Amino acid sequence: MGRMPTFGEIGERIRAAREAKGYSQDDVAKHLGISRPVVTKIETGKKAVNGIELRKIAEFLEVTIDFLTEPLEEDNGLVALFREGENDEEFVIAVEKIEQVFLQMLGQIKLRSRKDV
16 A cells, blocks of 8 residues: 655645646636635645545546545655665665765776876
């Protein structure tokens, strides 16, 4: 199971669904009885969306609440692996070793570039 989306990610989904329908932020604002700047804040994740607003938005945009809130795919990238292992002592030691090798490589590159000058 993936992680739950942030308010910003939910806002991105709202914006994408709104644009796919050809609606403006003003259209959404009028339907919800709020101002356009509030819609902007919802779409940028600067305002948390409550359940009632989410239901009204989903109905207006003809999407499901699940579409707007479904969990994201698991992140299997390097950053995710680091977050998972940051409390694992062996993992931290391995990362520190990699860092040392990288720093040594950078030092060698700097030395070689000085010789070429």
